[in-house]
Amino acid sequence: MKSGFVAILGQPNVGKSTLLNAILKEKVSIVSPKPQTTRDKILGIYNDEDCQIVFIDTPGIHSSHNKLDEYMNKAINSAKNDVDILVYVIDGSKKISSNVIDTLNKYTKNIDNVILVVNKVDDTTYEKLYPELNKCNSLEGIKDIVPLSALKGKNVEELITVIKSYLKDDVRYYDEDIYTDKSIKYLVSETIREKTLWLLQDELPHGIAVEIVRFDESKSICEIDADIIIEKQSHKQIVIGSKGAMLKNIGTKSRIDIEKLLDKKVMLKLFVKVREDWRQKDSAVKSFGYNSQDL
Ligand SMILES: Nc1nc2c(ncn2[C@@H]2O[C@H](COP(=O)(O)OP(=O)(O)OP(=O)(O)O)[C@@H](O)[C@H]2O)c(=O)[nH]1
Ligand SMILES: [Mg+2]
Structure with a gap:
């Protein structure tokens, strides 16, 4: 081995x-x-x-x-x-x-x-x-x-x-059925971030984070609420789009992939939240899971 x-x-x-x-x-x-x-x-x-x-x-x-x-x-x-x-x-x-x-x-x-x-x-x-x-x-x-x-x-x-x-x-370090160290919730939030990266204009993506605020797998449909975090109030309209079309598109594309990931129907609700210049702030960066002590 x-x-x-x-x-x-x-x-x-x-x-x-x-x-x-x-x-x-x-x-x-x-x-x-x-x-x-x-x-x-x-x-x-x-x-x-x-x-x-x-x-x-x-x-x-x-x-x-x-x-x-x-x-x-x-x-x-x-x-x-x-x-x-x-x-x-x-x-x-x-x-x-x-x-x-x-x-x-x-x-x-x-x-x-x-x-x-x-x-x-x-x-x-x-x-x-x-x-x-x-x-x-x-x-x-x-x-x-x-x-x-x-x-x-x-x-x-x-x-x-x-x-x-x-x-x-050497030994096998992980069970054979495990293919990543990341949790399902992490993979879900990254899926939503990926769709925002593909769909949004060039100036926004780097300032985006996604936070899962509710994840309920107990019913036949998995219910997920997630916040898309942006850095400036003025970006909100870009993420939401005309009559909500952009956010809807991000939601639909994310849901399709998340359903494949979970092998189950998903009800996904997305919200857009502003955290001014979060990438400049240690506490905000940590709160989104980017904590140097974990490295
Ligand atoms: N034509 C072509 N495009 C590729 C190939 N591999 C990756 N890409 C494209 O290159 C772009 C970047 O791919 P990623 O896998 O996100 O690159 P990365 O190195 O992980 O990027 P970072 O995470 O930003 O450092 C995407 O548009 C991919 O589709 C390849 O073999 N051929
Ligand atoms: Mg990469």
């Missing part, structure tokens, strides 16, 4: 969470076209007959502007401690800039087993990709390079094979 811990790191929007979901064939981490979608460490547990791999998805590496950013950066650093392998993801559909290489070097320094994933190969051509892969080949401290497409599921199995080659004989 082989097992081990693997952190997935990289800059925002490169497809780390898409990759984790593709590996697990389960949706554990939300995905959006907006950078800084993931805010926390999220465990995703892969099992097969002879191995268990505990993956840790992390927020995209970015500089800190507020208390939430500080929390996210702590989450990245704590994830890369104590893992056996680091999977560092870059976006293969773009040119690999010196900034990408500097960040990669900074975060992979002094780590023994670093696997470089070049993602989004479906969104480029071989002619464009080839020189970028050559740049990767000259990087120091990288044990393997795996080009893949997390979105299309292409070459994901190859990554698992490479990871397995570094695993040692």
Whole structure:
């Protein structure tokens, strides 16, 4: 029996969470076209007959502007401690800039087993990709390079094979039927946040949090009330939309996914609440579950 811990790191929007979901064939981490979608460490547990791999998805590496950013950066650093392998993801559909290489070097320094994933190969051509892969080949401290497409599921199995080659004989850390450390309530609130990220205008998403205020599974229909928290009164109308159309759309799209998650009918009520500049305030950031002491 082989097992081990693997952190997935990289800059925002490169497809780390898409990759984790593709590996697990389960949706554990939300995905959006907006950078800084993931805010926390999220465990995703892969099992097969002879191995268990505990993956840790992390927020995209970015500089800190507020208390939430500080929390996210702590989450990245704590994830890369104590893992056996680091999977560092870059976006293969773009040119690999010196900034990408500097960040990669900074975060992979002094780590023994670093696997470089070049993602989004479906969104480029071989002619464009080839020189970028050559740049990767000259990087120091990288044990393997795996080009893949997390979105299309292409070459994901190859990554698992490479990871397995570094695993040692060990115990199974989690029961086989557990695929994440996050609670159902957490997954529900993240589903709602994901839908707001996809549907809302560019200026809002980063300031949004979702809080589940009621979760009643006792009846045949699961009743859920949730608050969408925004930072400014002036944003309220954008989230609600004309005659409530935006909030209704967020609600409908969230409910469909939550019903799949719970395998049960759901009645979802969404409310919009303002907490002025909550990302700047330690207490508010903590109250939404982003507490550095838990990392
Ligand atoms: N074409 C293509 N798009 C991808 C691929 N993987 C991810 N994406 C897209 O890239 C965007 C970002 O994906 P995420 O998985 O949220 O990226 P992330 O690295 O987790 O982002 P943060 O959590 O913000 O750091 C989404 O629009 C995905 O659909 C891929 O293999 N090919
Ligand atoms: Mg992510």
